Amino acid sequence: METIKRNVLLNPGPATTTDTVKMAQVVPDICPREKEFAGLMKGLRSDLLKVAHAPEDEYTSVLFCGSGTINIDVCINSLVPEGKKILVVNNGAYNSRAVEVCQMYHIPYIDLKSSVYEQPDLKAVEQTLKENPDVAVVYCCHHETGTGVLNPIREIGALAHQHGAIFISDTTSTLGMIPLDVVKDNVDFCMASAQKGLMAMSGLSFVIGRKSVIEASKHYPTRSYYCNLYLQYEYFEKTGEMHFTPPVQTIYATIQALKEYFAEGEQAKFARHRRVYEAIRKGVTDMGFQTVIDPKIESGLVVSVKYPDDPNWSFERVHDYCYDHGFTIYPGKISTTNTFRLCALGAIDVKDIEDFFVVLHDALNHYNIRL
């Protein structure tokens, strides 16, 4: 077998994958309506529950063909009952995406906005819930991937429950990297896509959530055909299959990725991402870059770095130099600050980060950029 060029992706997903995950996609052609394939999905759905420590009798996982945003769409359009509201605890781009979904579907919502540089204020969440007894759903993303801020979802979930609401968390950029226990963390619905924490390929996304709520949602207003949570769930329950064509090869890759996930182990994987993050922080600081977010509230998965002031700086050129050497970095604007991001996702380790900083150093020298 030819070896595949290894790129180190420091962008916030898709992430660097192992060769064994890449190769798992190369399989004999199969019609996904075969029993054999349904059997694969059954095991996959059950393994996904294990990643989130979700008890099988209370939770289920529902698969969708699409990028991670499909989960946000599905959860919001499917889980808000008639005459009720959703409260979006919003401190960044991914929570704002949830607000945009509410707007698209004309779902009544409260956009509780706060600084993108900080965690949300729990007092404000509590006050809003007190003043708005018609809030049936509270929503907050676990990790604002655009900044690197980790949100206190356990506390937000507890407040939701105290006020009779369910709690949905977008865990796309943490699940499989930072341990999550849906019961202890007060999460009724979470979500992710295969290409982030699980280190598989893009095209498969999944929602993990409470069966009783999905069943109740059968009677909620239906706002989408393709992206309705109850319909997809019911189809899985009846047939073991996705309602429409699944991303076949991505599913094979995800099954392999889950094998590797359990072999590495939740805690060991968490520790690896953490040391990669520490290496990124060290490299950035040693070179003299400035960062944007206080490390105390960072997820340990994303570092947002400010563009240097030097007029020779060009993100494009530095990006291209790094890219040509096998490293991908990613731009991003936080409020009015121009930044780029270095992320600790994927099948990488400290050595990759050390190698990256050698290349980044060379890039700055090459273009005569001073920090």
Ligand SMILES: *Cc1c(COP(=O)(O)O)cnc(C)c1O
């Ligand atoms: C990556 C990501 C998503 C999904 O983005 P897609 O481009 O649709 O895959 C959603 N939420 C968060 C927090 C993410 O990091």
